[in-house]
Amino acid sequence: MTMNERKTIDLEQGWEFMQKGITKLKNILEGLPEPQFSSEDYMMLYTTIYNMCTQKPPHDYSQQLYDKYRESFEEYITSTVLPSLREKHNEFMLRELVKRWANHKVMVYQEVNGKVRDAVISLIDQEREGEQIDRALLKNVLDIFVEIGMGQMDYYENDFEAAMLKDTAAYYSRKASNWILEDSCPDYMLKAEECLKREKDRVSHYLHSSSEPKLLEKVQNELLSVYANQLLEKEHSGCHALLRDDKVEDLSRMYRLFSKITRGLEPVSNIFKQHVTAEGTALVKQAEDAASNKKAEKRDVVGLQEQVFVRKVIELHDKYLAYVNDCFQNHTLFHKALKEAFEVFCNKGVAGSSSAELLATFCDNILKKGGSEKLSDEAIEETLEKVVKLLAYISDKDLFAEFYRKKLARRLLFDKSANDDHERSILTKLKQQCGGQFTSKMEGMVTDLTLARENQANFEEYLSNNPHANPGIDLTVTVLTTGFWPSYKSFDLNLPAEMVKCVEVFREFYQTKTKHRKLTWIYSLGTCNINGKFDPKPMELIVTTYQASALLLFNASDRLSYSEIMTQLNLTDDDVVRLLHSLSCAKYKILIKEPNTKTISPTDYFEFNCKFTDKMRRIKIPLPPVDEKKKVIEDVDKDRRYAIDASIVRIMKSRKVLGHQQLVMECVEQLGRMFKPDFKAIKKRIEDLITRDYLERDKDNPNLFKYLA
């Protein structure tokens, strides 16, 4: 082609050439027999157009060419394309559209989108009903809605998606209204889960991905939100029934489904809480019944029922904690429900024993020698871990601590602790959960005992180095730190002369070691091994210091009256009755009582039973411990008074003026870690603090208190 000698092409001539090309194209599109464009054909067409558009005015035919091209194009669409779409329906129409669309990418859209939309939706519904549909086709069709927006989703959303969502809602609303009547809760949930899965699948196959959340929201709303309560409360298959029958899988499904809807888990967790509370309360009732049945027969087998109860509570906790972790995927709502449920029945107590006491007793049984539970070290560790977990639900932690301390003291002082490692290990666990203040005294007790062993070794060394210091009998002294240990009566007993000497020797030794320390002797905790010269054979008796003192009285007299014994021992009636009973009315009758009855009375006389014997050479004569429960509770009550006083003063010191309700609330909050103070107790302390001029009531507002510095 020569640049310079380009011939000007006029419009008619050029357009005629173009029309030939257009006709050829139409034939090809409509599938009429026509050879394909060759590259030469293309070249000629394009060159002609190029030239016609670049000729100097007035021969620049750009505009005219464009108009004419449009005319012929529109004529083609209206006379051929659209009729062909109009006469076809459903899938065939869609096929036609895709074909036409692929051919033209023209604005057929406006004309057909409504029809297309309806057709697509109806296909989707068919698929929902289980029919096979051509997903690739739908994908192509829907791409048109996306493509037409040229990057914007408006066409897709307004012309297709909105109607599709509406239809979806209607579809599932219809379905759900039937299912909820016909199906059990698990079946319904299975269907719902399957539907959701399918819808998701649908999105991935042919809907635009932006539809997924909206679509699922619709389905969840119709299937779950609308019928949530009806579904959960289904009488024989709802949430209650699933929990009752341990339908773990269904519960997991329930969690998965309801976690998707707004506030969906709340009712589930509420039912869970109710269920656990009921189960726990049933355990309490069971233990209560067992205890009251036992009362009639034998009350001596101390707390075996209660022991069983704690075991069962632990099992219950294990079970439902597993539910929370697995079925309910560790969701905080369910942790909270579990906690609240346990708090309800764990604070009820059984047969007059608070749960604080039960837990302490339970620990004691595990930690002491010969307790009722025979467990491996690992099992002990695991059980202790669980008891400590349960403790979190108990509001009277201070009461637990006091009972625990009493029992720990017995274990340590009477050499009943089975394993030092376990003792320390539970203290570590308690410390982690309740803080250092909670366990400091208990740790002190354990340490005291270690120190006491060293001290005893030193004492023995001292004795061998100082032959003049001879206690006359073997003496072991356990020196304890006041304050760590529960309070005991001291210096009450009139010690036999033999033992007085021991005490003196030890005192001398102790003074060589420490200055400014006061020794207080607690005879009530002492144990003695004494030799009894009985006629059949001599025997070794293991008795308490109280019992020993009473027996030693009979070295000097053959026969003693109750009151003589009481005067010489300087003990209370309670103590004297208790120890004389152990020596004359129980298994081993070391003393003969006149008259020979089963109880001790102040008019009784006692005589040494020289005929006594037993098949063993060494016997232990138990002295039943005094019931410490009352004292523990009193001690805790007293401590609480101090704690409440201190808390109120602390709060008022910083706030100066505070309303009554706030004061009570802050006080409860401050003390809540250790115990749940009773409102009355707080009021009582406020009354007292007013009398003691720490607080005064505001003159004008009687609900307001002021701190008096």
Place this chain on the structure above:
Amino acid sequence: MPRSSSRKSAPPKSSSVHSSDVGRSGKSSSSKAVMKESERIDHLFDSYANSSSGMIEPEGIEALCSDLGVVHTDVRILMLAWKMKAEKQGYFTQDEWQRGLKALKADTLTKLKKALPELEKEVWGPPNFLDFYAFAFQYSLTEEKQKTIDIESICLLLVLVLGSQFRPQVDRFIEYLKIQNDYKVINMDQWKGFFRFCNEISFPDLQNYDPDQAWPLILDNFVEWMSAKQS
């Protein structure tokens, strides 16, 4: 001034407190008509005071009461003490006496007697009664650093000061105080609390009583006891 006057007039009276009060005071007021009011008040004081302590002591008050024709446990004597702002139970100092009698404009026994109904009216009036009520408690604290009053005395005091206004409440409360074991003594706050209770709480249905309010615990317990009894 007060001291010298008391000294002057003390000797003749000390021997004859009981026998001659009425006549003496009548005579002195007539014979010394020109005496100033304050002098007459002092004079009257002297006729009851113990010369060595310079105060009217329990016997003096006893005498005053019989001259006034009232028993010493009469609420009006408590009111008189309130008017004087008397500090110690059973005793009137000269300052207190002057303060009280001047306020009552009574410089003779007759005038004092006549002033009593007025005083009663004054006390029952709302602005004064709470003050009087609190005074009654304070006045009953006889020991150093004493802050509480035993239940038995409280019961007597309640009848005395509230008996005429809130008889049903007082009767029930006393009944409760006597059977309960939680409290052996009552403090000022509880004392005042009961008066507020009488004024604010509908009785005997107690419908507007709210134990969540800062009522003293003893009143919570009282209300609980009443409700238990009623049901």
